[in-house]
Every structure is written in C-alpha cells, then in structure tokens.
Amino acid sequence: QVQLVESGGGLVQAGGSLRLSCAASGRTFSSYTMGWFRQAPGKEREFVATINWNGGIYYADSVKGRFTISRDNAKNTVYLQMNSLKPEDTAVYYCNARVSGMDYWGKGTLVTVSS
DSSP states (O other): OOOOEEEOOEEEEEEEEEEEEEEEEOOOOOGGGEEEEEOOOSSSOOEEEEEEETEEEEETTTTTTTTTEEEETTTTEEEEEEEEGGGOOOEEEEEEEEETTTEEEEEEEEEEEEE
C-alpha cells in the first residue's frame, strides 16, 4: 500500500506560478513511476505529466513548456512546478504512483487560476 499526500494548491492569478508537492510512503520510492493528473469541473480526469524511475519525463501537450515535473528520491517526494498558469488549468490535481502495475492516488489539491 502506497499513501500519497499532495500539497501546494491554491488561488493564483493568470500568468502566475505554483509548485505542487506529493509526499509518498514506502521504502522503494525511487522505483515508482510518479505522475500528476487533473480533473476540471465537469470533465474527466486527464494526464498532466509523469516521471519514471530512470528520469524519463512526459508531458501533456497542453502543459509542455509551462509545467515541470521533478522528484527527490531522498525525500520520497515528486513536484510539479507550474508557470504561466491559465484559467483553463483550474482543476483538482492528483498525484499518482504506479508500483508493480498497481495505481495509487492521492486525495488531490485544488488549483484555481483567476483571469
């Protein structure tokens, strides 16, 4: 069982920045594939970014060049640096861990971008 706790959400104006953090439990964090997803009101959850155990990184086209995912294995933490935020980035952001083929989710943190 992997537990994930997100933090760092909040209200920000368009063009601003936020950094989300996700702390994970477990002694083999460095082997986890970690990701961020988001769900806007009335929409389905969508992929944002992922970083795997060897540092491979992938982004959704909608966030490329604006968001940066990173991880600190010593702290069991993954980050999502979000710059140049847009109102359409407003959503609940969820942390995901894929471990041995199983998916684990945090409870989410709300990001609201005002125009």
